[in-house]
Amino acid sequence: MTETQAKYQEVAGCLRNEIRHGGYTVGQQLPLEKELCEMYGVSRTTVKRAVDVLVAEGFVVKRRGAGTFVKALDRGIVQHLNQEKQFGGFTEYYAGYDIGTKVLHYAVVHPTEEVARLLMIEPDDFVYDISRLRLVSGKPIVVEYTQMPLKRIPELPKDVLNHSIYRYLENELGLRIQSAHRRLRAVMPTGEEKELLGIEGRMPLLEVTQTAFLADGLPFEYSISRHRGDKMVYRVVSIR
Amino acid sequence: MTETQAKYQEVAGCLRNEIRHGGYTVGQQLPLEKELCEMYGVSRTTVKRAVDVLVAEGFVVKRRGAGTFVKALDRGIVQHLNQEKQFGGFTEYYAGYDIGTKVLHYAVVHPTEEVARLLMIEPDDFVYDISRLRLVSGKPIVVEYTQMPLKRIPELPKDVLNHSIYRYLENELGLRIQSAHRRLRAVMPTGEEKELLGIEGRMPLLEVTQTAFLADGLPFEYSISRHRGDKMVYRVVSIR
DNA sequence: GAGTGGTCTAGACCACCCC
């Protein structure tokens, strides 16, 4: 079953493929918006939206008065752009690999004041309190500390923790994850984390603190992920 | 001189202020798009664009069939959203603080093969090779290693290095910075970096590797910034 | 079923780049 797509998504997809597979090469000017309208049989508004998708993904730049140009990107990087939606967290990020999970801790507790504030709940509400070690090909990669309000996730079977919580929320509970606010820092592992992650000597961790939101605008997750510094690179394309 | 703004920017600004200063509170539904059209005297397309700005900034969520809602965000976080454009680099990030710069190294060299590839130049082209220590209130915060092709930045007076290179490029050379592709990692400092950054004991660094692009789509900078882990937090809002 | 935001159109005018 192929999803029905909006026209602008289809046009964006075509252009993306052309760029990726060399139809339009690095530094080259794209056809004018007017020409793209004719080529794809759509209005100019639709073409503009399509091209804006590629701008956001980092493939092209638009210059008023001049045209639209493929960014001068290294071929290797072109392939990686737009690969990682950075949602679905760990499971999606490492899709295709041999993923393992070890549940370290699973309880229901009251949140700290700070977490209650960030999750927009009361300190005497309850949250799931979960710690998991995630592995790729049997090797530990990241420790995740997750808190989710029972208020918003009424049910969370223990078995789910061994797989993707996000997938469960979306597929089983029908909840739609809308956005995430993240903060990244470099930290040192605790003694326990060194052991869990199999770190000998000195290795820093990339810590990602995340508040994630459902489609209704309410936060449903506060989590801290601490990744082995040698295994995690976080990519961002930022447009002016 | 107030800049002339697009209507959708103005409307977005109004809504942003309302949210920040409590006119619309957390979790609340915004007026319908049709109502906003009347309130601001603009077309629906313009309202949609305005609201889309706020979605991208992380303030609100839109739900087809339901409405637009202010995200349930902690007040402290609401204030910080959309503060940091993350361009202009260090100088803009710490605007208002007492900033210092110590130039460690300034030369013209050939790039490595990798850097040549990323900057889309030839290995026998030349690049500025700059190392700087940046300080806030006299305290060292970050070491920056920067390479820029002479091809694209024909002139770079030594004096500029003591201030903001970006500001020089924009204001003096009239170059417009369009986007940046970044990779973030956690690393340990070298012995030299420990000394430069005044680190005693174990402290990790947040490394930001950046390729930055001008408006013409050509890369003009490859840089590696290594920030004291206790001073740098990188924020991202990511939308599905 | 009523009402929401999502997509799309055709056309207009404007700001900017470049020759």
Add this chain to the structure above:
DNA sequence: GGGTGGTCTAGACCACTCG
């Protein structure tokens, strides 16, 4: 000055949510 992308409009139809 000719041509680019940027903004804006008015109107149409659609997909989805919710009572």
